[in-house]
Amino acid sequence: MHTVQALRARADTQTLYLESRSAGLWKSELDLPLDQVQRVQRRFTENDGRWTWLTEQISVPSGGVSTG
Numbered sequence: 001m002h003t004v005q006a007l008r009a010r011a012d013t014q015t016l017y018l019e020s021r022s023a024g025l026w027k028s029e030l031d032l033p034l035d036q037v038q039r040v041q042r043r044f045t046e047n048d049g050r051w052t053w054l055t056e057q058i059s060v061p062s063g064g065v066s067t068g
Contacts, residue, residue: 004030009040016040025033034058 002060006018016028016037037058044052 002030002067006030008038009042009056016058 004018006020008017008019008021008026010017010019010065011034014034016032017028018028018032020029021027040056040058041058042054045056046052
């Protein structure tokens, strides 16, 4: 199991990308093949300081990647 702090999670048809932003540029924190990802959880901080965890589905673009 990996715990990674990232601002953005995105995916293509094969890979999950976890990224953070520094000096206006997105920087990779971790790239994983989708078949190695069991779940993605996002932490929200409530107004009273408590943490709420939300398990999310990975959004994968439909269709394939064009090579031509």
